[in-house]
Amino acid sequence: MKTQEQFQFDRIAKAIDFLHHNFKTQPSLDEVASFVHVSPFHFQKLFTEWAGVSPKKFLQYLTVEHAKKMLKSSQLTLSEAAFETGLSGTGRLHDLFINIEGMTPGDYKNGGEQLRINYNFDESPFGTLLMASTEKGICRLVFADDQELALQELKAEFPNASFTNQTDTFQKDVRSFFGNDWNESHTVKLHLRGTDFQLKVWETLLKIPMGQLTTYGDIAKSIEKPRASRAVGTAIGNNPVAFLIPCHRVIQATGMIGGYHWGNARKKAIIGWEACQSDLLLQE
Numbered sequence: 001m002k003t004q005e006q007f008q009f010d011r012i013a014k015a016i017d018f019l020h021h022n023f024k025t026q027p028s029l030d031e032v033a034s035f036v037h038v039s040p041f042h043f044q045k046l047f048t049e050w051a052g053v054s055p056k057k058f059l060q061y062l063t064v065e066h067a068k069k070m071l072k073s074s075q076l077t078l079s080e081a082a083f084e085t086g087l088s089g090t091g092r093l094h095d096l097f098i099n100i101e102g103m104t105p106g107d108y109k110n111g112g113e114q115l116r117i118n119y120n121f122d123e124s125p126f127g128t129l130l131m132a133s134t135e136k137g138i139c140r141l142v143f144a145d146d147q148e149l150a151l152q153e154l155k156a157e158f159p160n161a162s163f164t165n166q167t168d169t170f171q172k173d174v175r176s177f178f179g180n181d182w183n184e185s186h187t188v189k190l191h192l193r194g195t196d197f198q199l200k201v202w203e204t205l206l207k208i209p210m211g212q213l214t215t216y217g218d219i220a221k222s223i224e225k226p227r228a229s230r231a232v233g234t235a236i237g238n239n240p241v242a243f244l245i246p247c248h249r250v251i252q253a254t255g256m257i258g259g260y261h262w263g264n265a266r267k268k269a270i271i272g273w274e275a276c277q278s279d280l281l282l283q284e
Helices: 004-021 029-035 040-051 055-060 064-072 078-083 105-109 147-157 169-178 196-205 216-222 229-237 264-283
Strands: 097-102 116-124 127-133 138-143 162-165 187-192
Touching: 004 029, 004 040, 004 055, 004 127, 004 264, 029 040, 029 055, 040 055, 040 264, 055 264, 097 196, 116 138, 116 147, 116 169, 127 147, 127 169, 138 147, 138 169, 169 187, 196 216, 196 229, 216 229
Parallel strands: 097 187, 116 162, 138 187
Antiparallel strands: 116 127, 127 138
16 A cells, blocks of 8 residues: 555656656646646645745756756866766765675675565655665665565565565665755665676766766766766666665766656656755755
8 A cells, every 4th residue: 555655756756747748838837736636736835845846946957958957067077077076065965975885796696595684665755665685785775666566576686585574774874865864974885786897887876966967978988988888778777776876867968867767757756856955955
């Protein structure tokens, strides 16, 4: 059964998708509210509480032209802008440091035979999450619109591991992230199963600041594999840790949003929300 938070996000995501596909006509508040079957007053209130800005302002962050502008706005080169760590005056966004440790070849090969994995479902601003962790860190974090399917996929990824439904310290650190608890320093540790190439791509994604975007080609250049854009795209698509490893910040060079493992509407929602949050923090 869906939670109230999930219902709200589904409604917001539906509205965002509508805005994205109709931004050229600049739909009115009444039109969008009618599309998601709520009153204009309630929709304005719900959307502003979720995003921090009005639906009209949010729309600006979802257009192709705005995405292009974000890619070109810095006086730095594209690579320098995309991978510059920290936002001026908003260092607390980066107090939360994320560290990746790759699994051993043995763990990788034997399906996690010696691993004990804790898992739990929790809510985020973008829908229900399945969080799973080993004794070394988070090994999987996915949006779980279908909880039973998400759990089946986790167990299929680690067929020989033992599983316990419980919350641990690593998962609590993730909750702090989604709870916007950026005033205190937290370290989220990840324990991931991937090839050396995949781990390198995922580590590179962590350098993209919140509120900024980059391209698949630029990721390839940054790891000194300029002709490997397609392989980079595959590695990004196989990212096992939603949001924390920000594959949603990678778009096409044309400014188009591109695909997302957990749904294009959710990717648009995250990009727009992060852009709003970054602007609000810069205004403080």
